[in-house]
Amino acid sequence: MIEVEHLTRQYGALTAVREVGFRIERGEVVGLLGPNGAGKTTIMKMMTGALEPTSGTVRLDDLVMGQDTAAIQQRIGYLPENCPLWPEMTVIDYLAYMAELRRIPPEQRDRAIAKSIRRTDLAEKAGDRIDTLSRGYQQRVGVAQALLHEPELLILDEPTNGLDPAQIHQMRDLIRDLAQDATVILSTHVLQEVQAVCERVLIMRSGSLAVDEKLVDLTASEGVDMVISGSGNPAAVLESVSGVTEVIDRGADHQGHRYRLSGTDKAVPAAVNALVGVGFSVHAVEPRRRDLETLFESVIQEASHA
Numbered sequence: 001m002i003e004v005e006h007l008t009r010q011y012g013a014l015t016a017v018r019e020v021g022f023r024i025e026r027g028e029v030v031g032l033l034g035p036n037g038a039g040k041t042t043i044m045k046m047m048t049g050a051l052e053p054t055s056g057t058v059r060l061d062d063l064v065m066g067q068d069t070a071a072i073q074q075r076i077g078y079l080p081e082n083c084p085l086w087p088e089m090t091v092i093d094y095l096a097y098m099a100e101l102r103r104i105p106p107e108q109r110d111r112a113i114a115k116s117i118r119r120t121d122l123a124e125k126a127g128d129r130i131d132t133l134s135r136g137y138q139q140r141v142g143v144a145q146a147l148l149h150e151p152e153l154l155i156l157d158e159p160t161n162g163l164d165p166a167q168i169h170q171m172r173d174l175i176r177d178l179a180q181d182a183t184v185i186l187s188t189h190v191l192q193e194v195q196a197v198c199e200r201v202l203i204m205r206s207g208s209l210a211v212d213e214k215l216v217d218l219t220a221s222e223g224v225d226m227v228i229s230g231s232g233n234p235a236a237v238l239e240s241v242s243g244v245t246e247v248i249d250r251g252a253d254h255q256g257h258r259y260r261l262s263g264t265d266k267a268v269p270a271a272v273n274a275l276v277g278v279g280f281s282v283h284a285v286e287p288r289r290r291d292l293e294t295l296f297e298s299v300i301q302e303a304s305h306a
């Protein structure tokens, strides 16, 4: 649905985004992750037509950014980083102004504004001046303006930046709600954010796309750790169990000896039975999963050693 190919942006001698490509299908919720300066905002600006790429393309279905920019922008809602709001305007006046800028026909504006206010839960603040609102409410006003024209694709640049934990929680609920009928791409450097709302993660490293994977695959099982005590050679017992594909000695701890086991689902109970059957004790069976934090750190470290 939205596809970027060989997207590159230079600022003078600096290549902020280098040859980035990905395709996002309708209905996906995708997290764009990366440390400060990795190129997230630059990509988002190019995806919304706010910034011209040095080279590469952005396509929405069969529309091409640069040729069909206005038509693409009609289908995209964008919350920029530090969304510029008019502090002296009331929420409702600001949304009316944005509806006009968005060229929503006058007869549809009231309905569009009311719907945006309802979806972002801003009704009780609608008559308040923007500069009197808390950061969380101001961020919701930013989201409300992005929703006015009912876009099918929402691009949210750091939607929870600067919010307190309660406001972050509310924003995540709002994003989940919006994702029910729109494709959502959000940038963040908060890993919990991605885990809480996204199905897929793109990790940027120094301007390049380092990882593009579904969250379920990223956090795939890495087997099971078993803590075993008793005399003899538990590794030999484990290796003889049907369905076990790999046994790694992880060393001893205070409870016993730790082995990492890979294999089929049935291999684990079979291994426990086999061990107990020959007199070993099994103190713990702990599923091992790759976690996003470890992956993210290893990606960033590779960058700093590159």
Ligand SMILES: Nc1ncnc2c1ncn2[C@@H]1O[C@H](COP(=O)(O)OP(=O)(O)OP(=O)(O)O)[C@@H](O)[C@H]1O
Pocket (backbone or CB within 6 Å): 011, 014, 016, 034, 035, 036, 037, 038, 039, 040, 041, 042, 043, 081, 189
């Ligand atoms: N207008 C500009 N002129 C020159 N350099 C820029 C400009 N905008 C961004 N950069 C540089 O491009 C690189 C990528 O910046 P970008 O804002 O896209 O990163 P980011 O991943 O969004 O970072 P953050 O998490 O800090 O928002 C950085 O080195 C930044 O300093």
